[in-house]
Amino acid sequence: MEKPQRKRVKEYISTPAIYASPIQAQTMMDLTGKIQKLKKEKKAIILAHNYQRAEIQDIADYIGDSIELSRKAMQEKEAEIIVFCAVDFMAESAAILNPTKKVLLPTLGARCPMAQMLTIDEIRRSKTLHPKAPVILYVNTLAESKAECDVCCTSANAVEVINSLDAQTVLFGPDRNLAEYVAEKTGKTIIPLPEWGFCPTHLLFQPEDVIVLKQQHPQAVVMVHPECSGEMRKVADFVGSTSKMCHYAKDVDAKEFIVGTEEGILHRLRKENPNKKFYTAYEGAVCPNMKLTTLDRLYASLKEEKHLVKVPENVAVKARAALERMIQVN
Numbered sequence: 001m002e003k004p005q006r007k008r009v010k011e012y013i014s015t016p017a018i019y020a021s022p023i024q025a026q027t028m029m030d031l032t033g034k035i036q037k038l039k040k041e042k043k044a045i046i047l048a049h050n051y052q053r054a055e056i057q058d059i060a061d062y063i064g065d066s067i068e069l070s071r072k073a074m075q076e077k078e079a080e081i082i083v084f085c086a087v088d089f090m091a092e093s094a095a096i097l098n099p100t101k102k103v104l105l106p107t108l109g110a111r112c113p114m115a116q117m118l119t120i121d122e123i124r125r126s127k128t129l130h131p132k133a134p135v136i137l138y139v140n141t142l143a144e145s146k147a148e149c150d151v152c153c154t155s156a157n158a159v160e161v162i163n164s165l166d167a168q169t170v171l172f173g174p175d176r177n178l179a180e181y182v183a184e185k186t187g188k189t190i191i192p193l194p195e196w197g198f199c200p201t202h203l204l205f206q207p208e209d210v211i212v213l214k215q216q217h218p219q220a221v222v223m224v225h226p227e228c229s230g231e232m233r234k235v236a237d238f239v240g241s242t243s244k245m246c247h248y249a250k251d252v253d254a255k256e257f258i259v260g261t262e263e264g265i266l267h268r269l270r271k272e273n274p275n276k277k278f279y280t281a282y283e284g285a286v287c288p289n290m291k292l293t294t295l296d297r298l299y300a301s302l303k304e305e306k307h308l309v310k311v312p313e314n315v316a317v318k319a320r321a322a323l324e325r326m327i328q329v330n
């Protein structure tokens, strides 16, 4: 039985026809060859998020979650161009952390709706109301917002970042579910910013589906992302970011897993663990923004060196400090 919430979220996402015209296998091979050739000629590196399409992950030099990709972008020395296959805020972070490189976002429309939910006005108003509380922002924010915060975090290190601060009360945004998760884990008072920020894709998961899947696969371990609801966390054996899920799936003795995060991660999990089985906790858990990056758009981006990600220097300086503080924590 589908809850009204999920119906509303599905309408909100209104997935564009992302799979409407699948690329033929031959075209895919041609494009892959052309991208590989251009990559060498232009000294480019391709970074891809765990939620990207399988063919994008397969052509990438490096696959990871936000913190892994941020580190990689910051440390990259050889390449002159970084093609960032993900969404807007991640490419911005790469441009901020490595300003000497050309950072390209293959699809301009690949924007994270959660990152748009927090405004600078809201951050400033909350700071006035809670002047002693540090502001910790999830990397899923735009550069202008990062420039207003004390330190950034990802879902992989949010607990460690908050514990590293000498403050009992913190302002935290924009994901409400992640805020509740870190409040549980740290025992600190977390004031969510905005009050109800969310990831539409992760709101699609329902515990009822997990219960049905558990009946079909009783030995399966349930892994969920902290952007999922508290109800989903309660039915999980493991709660963690996508990078933590990848480590957990490798290390734990289980052979079957029910996965509560965007479906793109299944490609990586299956490749890294060919003897284990992975089931999505909900078939429709697709981030349409992540899936906007296709091989033809990646090729066009590299060929024409579009769309160049630029962050104004006055914003970049402050946002860089917040990102670097995050990276220093772990």
Ligand code: SF4
Residues within 6 Å of the ligand: 051, 087, 111, 112, 113, 114, 115, 140, 199, 200, 201, 202, 262, 287, 288, 289, 290
């Ligand atoms: S999965 Fe959610 S948080 Fe991640 S990019 Fe998509 S909408 Fe944003």
